[in-house]
Amino acid sequence: MVMIFTFTTQLSETTQRAIYTSTMIDYMDQAGTKINALVALAGIGIDEDEVVVTADSTRLVFKTMWSYDNDVLTNAEHTIDLSVETGMSDLGNVITIKQDGALLSNPAYVSYIDTYIDSLKVKYYGYILYVESMKFEYFDEDDNLTDEEEDIRSAGIELTFKRDAVGLVSRPLRTSLYIRCFFMNSYMRMGV
Amino acid sequence: MGRAMLIFVILMTTIFAGVLINLNNKLSEMPTVLVRNTLMREAENVSDFALRNAIRNANSAAFLNYHLGTPPFTDDVHHTQVFTDYKVGNCIIDSLQYSFYNDEDHYEVGSYVRGELQGIKVGRSAKMAFDYPFQGLSSRPNVLYLEMERLILTGLLKALSDFITWLIPGAAYNNDVTDTSGNNHTTTIYSEALLAATIPWGGAYSRYCVPFLGGYEGWFDLFGATHMVVARDTTVANPIQTDSSFSLLCFAKIDNAGRPGHVNEQGTLLWIPSDPHSNDLKNKPSAAIWFNQSDKTMHFTVTQEDETMLDLSVDHDSYGTRSNIFSWFFSIPILNSNLEQYPWNSYGLSYNNGILKGYINGVRVGTVTGDAISAYHSEYGMSLGRRDIRTAGGGVSKYRYFLGLMDQMGMHDRALVDSEMQGWHNGVLHPATIMYVRD
Numbered sequence: 001m002v003m004i005f006t007f008t009t010q011l012s013e014t015t016q017r018a019i020y021t022s023t024m025i026d027y028m029d030q031a032g033t034k035i036n037a038l039v040a041l042a043g044i045g046i047d048e049d050e051v052v053v054t055a056d057s058t059r060l061v062f063k064t065m066w067s068y069d070n071d072v073l074t075n076a077e078h079t080i081d082l083s084v085e086t087g088m089s090d091l092g093n094v095i096t097i098k099q100d101g102a103l104l105s106n107p108a109y110v111s112y113i114d115t116y117i118d119s120l121k122v123k124y125y126g127y128i129l130y131v132e133s134m135k136f137e138y139f140d141e142d143d144n145l146t147d148e149e150e151d152i153r154s155a156g157i158e159l160t161f162k163r164d165a166v167g168l169v170s171r172p173l174r175t176s177l178y179i180r181c182f183f184m185n186s187y188m189r190m191g192v
Numbered sequence: 193m194g195r196a197m198l199i200f201v202i203l204m205t206t207i208f209a210g211v212l213i214n215l216n217n218k219l220s221e222m223p224t225v226l227v228r229n230t231l232m233r234e235a236e237n238v239s240d241f242a243l244r245n246a247i248r249n250a251n252s253a254a255f256l257n258y259h260l261g262t263p264p265f266t267d268d269v270h271h272t273q274v275f276t277d278y279k280v281g282n283c284i285i286d287s288l289q290y291s292f293y294n295d296e297d298h299y300e301v302g303s304y305v306r307g308e309l310q311g312i313k314v315g316r317s318a319k320m321a322f323d324y325p326f327q328g329l330s331s332r333p334n335v336l337y338l339e340m341e342r343l344i345l346t347g348l349l350k351a352l353s354d355f356i357t358w359l360i361p362g363a364a365y366n367n368d369v370t371d372t373s374g375n376n377h378t379t380t381i382y383s384e385a386l387l388a389a390t391i392p393w394g395g396a397y398s399r400y401c402v403p404f405l406g407g408y409e410g411w412f413d414l415f416g417a418t419h420m421v422v423a424r425d426t427t428v429a430n431p432i433q434t435d436s437s438f439s440l441l442c443f444a445k446i447d448n449a450g451r452p453g454h455v456n457e458q459g460t461l462l463w464i465p466s467d468p469h470s471n472d473l474k475n476k477p478s479a480a481i482w483f484n485q486s487d488k489t490m491h492f493t494v495t496q497e498d499e500t501m502l503d504l505s506v507d508h509d510s511y512g513t514r515s516n517i518f519s520w521f522f523s524i525p526i527l528n529s530n531l532e533q534y535p536w537n538s539y540g541l542s543y544n545n546g547i548l549k550g551y552i553n554g555v556r557v558g559t560v561t562g563d564a565i566s567a568y569h570s571e572y573g574m575s576l577g578r579r580d581i582r583t584a585g586g587g588v589s590k591y592r593y594f595l596g597l598m599d600q601m602g603m604h605d606r607a608l609v610d611s612e613m614q615g616w617h618n619g620v621l622h623p624a625t626i627m628y629v630r631d
Contacts, residue, residue: 022225026225066630
């Protein structure tokens with residue numbers, strides 16, 4: 001009897017962890033796609049050496065002529081601020097995306113993103129949830145690590161997500177993703 | 193003992209079966225995750241494929257000739273390829289969009305793709321632009337914008353064109369003055385003047401402008417002096433109306449010498465009449481930009497709803513001794529070499545609830561403040577090149593025809609701020625281009 005109980009419980013937990021891991025990977029994949037699409041806007045209409053405003057290990061601020069909030073190209077420069085905020089959600093830390101200092105607010109745009117990535121469900125505009133940490137490193141055009149804002153042509157982003165599985169609160173699941181986002185618009189301008 | 197064991201086995205089997213069913217239900221979600229990820233990757237690749245095709249088409253002379261005509265293009269050209277069932281794997285390419293700004297080297301393309309697999313749906317769009325001007329993307333006057341990017345036939349040439357069309361149906365020349373604000377206002381040129389000149393100035397993308405041969409009784413004025421009228425159309429999304437906030441804009445080269453015999457009659461650029469039938473209001477436009485030849489002053493005028501006229505007058509003699517653009521052979525005007533040497537000047541007017549501002553070449557040249565009320569509501573559209581006066585008497589001098597060239601005439605439904613006026617001026621003369629990719 002003990003063996004059957006143990007086997008059943010173990011099977012249940014293992015399966016639930018597998019399920020939650022897969023859904024987290026799915027969520028993480030979509031979050032990575034979203035961040036990659038966001039960083040791809042960097043430098044639209046901006047001189048390549050003026051694109052990055054702030055390049056910290058936990059925060060990236062860049063300039064673009066694309067209004068992310070309205071999803072349209074404009075005549076004005078915008079700053080996009082990508083960082084992790086703590087204590088803003090019950091669902092872990094969140095990645096906030098600010099445009100010109102303000103959190104994204106356009107529900108139409110968020111719904112567009114929902115369509116774009118299909119089932120990405122974000123509770124707060126511009127937020128990506130379940131985040132434990134986000135770390136940046138930066139590279140120049142020759143893929144050498146750099147801290148000089150004017151030399152940055154790509155960013156490596158390591159995302160770590162943490163989520164408590166149902167019934168397994170004491171044993172949270174962690175999944176990590178490393179994505180390399182290239183500032184293609186800066187490269188295009190360099191080629192002129 | 194045996195009965196107890198049987199009950200226990202049944203109980204355990206039931207529990208075990210319940211757990212398995214529960215796990216099975218949850219495990220069934222796994223393929224959904226996999227399907228979505230697979231579909232997203234596929235859509236990404238198909239999007240790249242579609243965008244590649246769009247760029248290739250945009251660089252294909254055969255494609256452009258077939259769909260858009262032979263470059264160079266006149267106007268801001270847009271074309272959408274819509275596909276009904278262009279399937280690539282599990283994705284469908286819905287459409288490719290092309291926008292060209294005057295020629296084949298300045299373009300923006302976009303692709304729209306969607307995918308569906310086992311009930312999971314994804315959508316994806318991508319855009320790429322090469323040397324596409326910002327002027328073509330935004331900041332376009334949203335009430336009226338006459339960019340004059342098409343050769344317009346007038347007078348005898350138009351009559352000849354009409355005759356050819358009559359002989360050969362289908363050979364009609366597109367003689368519309370295009371309103372690129374999106375409102376498609378109808379514009380009529382009253383003239384027996386020159387054909388609209390092919391003037392390669394006025395901005396890198398401006399090939400044409402309108403020569404206004406002010407005056408009357410000239411050799412070319414068989415059917416009336418040159419001017420244009422934009423009919424008021426309340427059915428469009430953004431009709432011409434003078435209310436509490438709006439802006440007027442245009443570029444011009446003013447012939448400072450004036451027409452012989454009518455020197456002091458210069459010259460009306462843009463004129464929105466308040467009430468052209470009223471003797472009291474005929475010279476009080478709801479809004480106007482006009483030049484006074486006799487004292488070389490530029491005027492920015494708005495009549496308010498209480499019939500108070502605000503007028504900003506500033507000295508303006510930008511061409512100095514190089515005064516004339518047209519030389520005259522008897523009454524026949526001939527564009528002379530000064531035309532090439534004279535720079536284009538821009539003129540702007542903004543009105544915001546009692547505050548009138550005038551701009552020359554993007555720089556604010558003055559402000560006049562009245563009561564914080566609306567401008568006089570006009571219902572007569574806009575006249576370009578002469579005043580819209582419909583009262584009897586007064587001779588032709590009352591119209592104050594314009595002599596010179598005009599281009600990029602427009603109207604906004606709001607008061608532009610200083611930086612926007614400067615931006616518009618710079619954008620027309622030196623359009624900033626952009627290349628970008630967004631996928």
